[in-house]
Amino acid sequence: KQEVTQIPAALSVPEGENLVLNCSFTDSAIYNLQWFRQDPGKGLTSLLLIQSSQREQTSGRLNASLDKSSGRSTLYIAASQPGDSATYLCAVESAGNMLTFGGGTRLMVKP
Amino acid sequence: NAGVTQTPKFRILKIGQSMTLQCAQDMNHNYMYWYRQDPGMGLKLIYYSVGAGITDKGEVPNGYNVSRSTTEDFPLRLELAAPSQTSVYFCASRAYTEAFFGQGTRLTVV
Numbered sequence: 032k033q034e035v036t037q038i039p040a041a042l043s044v045p046e047g048e049n050l051v052l053n054c055s056f057t058d059s060a061i062y063n064l065q066w067f068r069q070d071p072g073k074g075l076t077s078l079l080l081i082q083s084s085q086r087e088q089t090s091g092r093l094n095a096s097l098d099k100s101s102g103r104s105t106l107y108i109a110a111s112q113p114g115d116s117a118t119y120l121c122a123v124e125s126a127g128n129m130l131t132f133g134g135g136t137r138l139m140v141k142p
Numbered sequence: 143n144a145g146v147t148q149t150p151k152f153r154i155l156k157i158g159q160s161m162t163l164q165c166a167q168d169m170n171h172n173y174m175y176w177y178r179q180d181p182g183m184g185l186k187l188i189y190y191s192v193g194a195g196i197t198d199k200g201e202v203p204n205g206y207n208v209s210r211s212t213t214e215d216f217p218l219r220l221e222l223a224a225p226s227q228t229s230v231y232f233c234a235s236r237a238y239t240e241a242f243f244g245q246g247t248r249l250t251v252v
Binding site: 035037063065067073074075076077080082120122127128129130131132133134135 | 173183184185186187190192198232234239240243245
């Protein structure tokens with residue numbers, strides 16, 4: 032059974048800091064990994080998707096990396112802003128077309 | 143393009159009542175999913191479908207049922223609602239890679 036863990040569960044940083052969110056998974060036989068953003072009381076918005084054959088993906092100030100062999104992914108946010116405050120979730124697609132989610136990291140960026 | 147549409151947005155049920163949460167997508171995606179999210183937690187998979195007529199259990203299927211008669215619709219049925227089913231329910235769909243989510247249904251069972 033695939034299990035996904037995100038560390039830290041919560042993070043508070045001052046505006047302008049660069050930060051890293053971590054995601055680990057137990058079964059390295061994944062098809063892809065996706066990072067989502069969730070604002071309070073809202074649905075999930077896809078940020079980045081990394082295929083199993085890729086090592087990283089970038090979108091603006093966001094960079095996601097994938098090390099499938101070690102079962103890890105990181106989401107790097109450069110020059111954080113208060114508008115980045117949200118919960119960030121990672122999800123992996125494994126055999127059986129299932130998406131398994133981590134518990135999320137709640138990020139607060141203080142002005 | 144509406145994407146994934148869930149109805150209703152909010153609902154209060156009494157213990158023992160039944161209801162159907164609706165989910166529709168207009169992207170012709172084969173894969174559809176139902177998740178629940180408890181406060182401060184990640185998402186747990188209830189049921190999923192890889193195409194019309196095909197459904198399968200996820201991690202927490204007890205107390206729920208689904209059907210997939212068309213590509214577009216994937217309703218979730220709650221029979222005999224219990225307080226443990228108080229949660230936010232999300233529907234998602236995807237073609238081969240990126241998943242798209244609805245805005246969620248907040249359900250309270252009292």
